[in-house]
Amino acid sequence: MPAIPPDDLGFVLALSELAYCNPFQPERLELERRALGADYRAEESVAWSRTAATAHTERPNVARLTERADAAAERVRAAIAGGQTPEPRELGLYEDLASYVLYYRHLAGLTPAGLAGHKSAVAGVWRRFLADYRRFFAACPADRLACATPQHLFACLFQLRRAFSQIFDCILGDSLPAAGLRGKVWQSIFTHDMRRYRRTLYRRMAEFSTLVTGPSGTGKELVARAVALAQYVAFDPDAEAFTAKPDDAFRPLNLSALSPTLLESELFGHARGAFTGAVADRAGWLETCPAHGAVFLDEIGELAGAVQVKLLRVVQDRVYSRLGETTGRAFAGKLIAATNRDLAAEMHAGRFREDLFYRLCSDRIETPSLADQLADRPEALSGLVLLIAQRVAGPDAPALAAEVDAWIATRLGAAYRWPGNIRELEQCVRNVLVRREYHPRRPAADGDAAPAWLKGAATGELTADELLSRYCTAVYARLGSYERAAQALGLDRRTVRAKINPQLLESLTGGAGPG
Numbered sequence: 001m002p003a004i005p006p007d008d009l010g011f012v013l014a015l016s017e018l019a020y021c022n023p024f025q026p027e028r029l030e031l032e033r034r035a036l037g038a039d040y041r042a043e044e045s046v047a048w049s050r051t052a053a054t055a056h057t058e059r060p061n062v063a064r065l066t067e068r069a070d071a072a073a074e075r076v077r078a079a080i081a082g083g084q085t086p087e088p089r090e091l092g093l094y095e096d097l098a099s100y101v102l103y104y105r106h107l108a109g110l111t112p113a114g115l116a117g118h119k120s121a122v123a124g125v126w127r128r129f130l131a132d133y134r135r136f137f138a139a140c141p142a143d144r145l146a147c148a149t150p151q152h153l154f155a156c157l158f159q160l161r162r163a164f165s166q167i168f169d170c171i172l173g174d175s176l177p178a179a180g181l182r183g184k185v186w187q188s189i190f191t192h193d194m195r196r197y198r199r200t201l202y203r204r205m206a207e208f209s210t211l212v213t214g215p216s217g218t219g220k221e222l223v224a225r226a227v228a229l230a231q232y233v234a235f236d237p238d239a240e241a242f243t244a245k246p247d248d249a250f251r252p253l254n255l256s257a258l259s260p261t262l263l264e265s266e267l268f269g270h271a272r273g274a275f276t277g278a279v280a281d282r283a284g285w286l287e288t289c290p291a292h293g294a295v296f297l298d299e300i301g302e303l304a305g306a307v308q309v310k311l312l313r314v315v316q317d318r319v320y321s322r323l324g325e326t327t328g329r330a331f332a333g334k335l336i337a338a339t340n341r342d343l344a345a346e347m348h349a350g351r352f353r354e355d356l357f358y359r360l361c362s363d364r365i366e367t368p369s370l371a372d373q374l375a376d377r378p379e380a381l382s383g384l385v386l387l388i389a390q391r392v393a394g395p396d397a398p399a400l401a402a403e404v405d406a407w408i409a410t411r412l413g414a415a416y417r418w419p420g421n422i423r424e425l426e427q428c429v430r431n432v433l434v435r436r437e438y439h440p441r442r443p444a445a446d447g448d449a450a451p452a453w454l455k456g457a458a459t460g461e462l463t464a465d466e467l468l469s470r471y472c473t474a475v476y477a478r479l480g481s482y483e484r485a486a487q488a489l490g491l492d493r494r495t496v497r498a499k500i501n502p503q504l505l506e507s508l509t510g511g512a513g514p515g
Helices: 006-018 026-039 060-081 088-106 119-137 150-170 176-190 194-199 220-228 260-268 305-317 343-348 354-360 370-376 380-412 421-435 452-458 464-479 482-489 493-499 502-509
Strands: 210-213 250-254 294-298 334-339 363-366
Touching (some): 060 088, 060 119, 220 250, 220 294, 343 354, 370 380, 380 421, 482 493
Parallel strands (some): 210 363, 294 334
């Protein structure tokens, strides 16, 4: 007699696949439909995304799945406890079913303190989880379970919850391009095969670098943060705590904002006396990054050639040395890099190393532009405006969002391309909040007169220093790199940085800025 009742088998088979699928891909909804059958309720969108209405509520189909899974798990548990020996395939299906129930009973509703891994919040969850784990698997041979220790299963399910929260709450939009981005981020964390990940890869994913590409203002840092803050952290059952703080894992570094020497010091650290001003030993970010964390190198296309060589050693051998030292040190974390540059063109021009590029892009994510999202689903704009308004204005968000929607509809129109992407949309919301208006930079048409700053030079209204400042800003806004601007202008990059006029730069870039 089977341990899984025939009436439950179809549901359990579908749930077994569902428990290990990517929750942000369309297959998730198809598996829900297969598991629930006639109880499945079609939803408004195929993109599982955060909206103002769904930020903290469970989807109805998930609630139905959880209720049925809980009842089915109890029936199979009772059959096994009563002496029914499960076949190997049945045991695997039951383990998947019980794991699903354990997740939704104990981890799906974690508070922010629990997600941060605070011991006081986690210890009680662990004890309740452990009691249920033992109850579900008391009559099962431990050596036949795929996840033989409760602490590893707890750590895996906790990681699932953190990953879902990071992706769902931070990567916004209910268009298919946005949904696809969330699915790619999930794969960057767990790969396409979550069973293999749980068996072995959870120990090795830090060895795979991630390269995030896409237009300026599309949320590349949010993607990097989601990947970094969702890595596996082991759980210590004796201490009833995680072995490290899950929320202490992100080390962002903007490469375009630092000179090569300062960048090397920040990244690799330095020994006392390595250069003028190095009065003491200093650990760099590669050294302070925990094993479950990530160093995020923003604007990787700006990296000087000499530093590229040193970074290649980190990516290839996971070893680095502090400035002024020859001793090799091991890098335990993960590297995530981002750029809005065409690295293929950079390699062709000899400015970016091919070997470094191919080492970085073993895992690659491309962020979609806001125009691509709206081309798929124009009505997604109002949802994004409301979500941004909630961050900016709190309880007053609906009124602010209505003002922004009205301004966009009457002054910008549906055809506006949002060249600054999500970052520009955020600026629009803030401008309407402060001034009740938003005026983006419009690209000059062919044949237009010279820009305003150049007119001032033509009429002799600018000092030499003002002219240099505005010219440096214009060249930097066009090239998007201090290094390139310095080469074009024949100046030191530090001089270019010092001459940048922030107000002019904002007007030239539509508020998006380079990178």
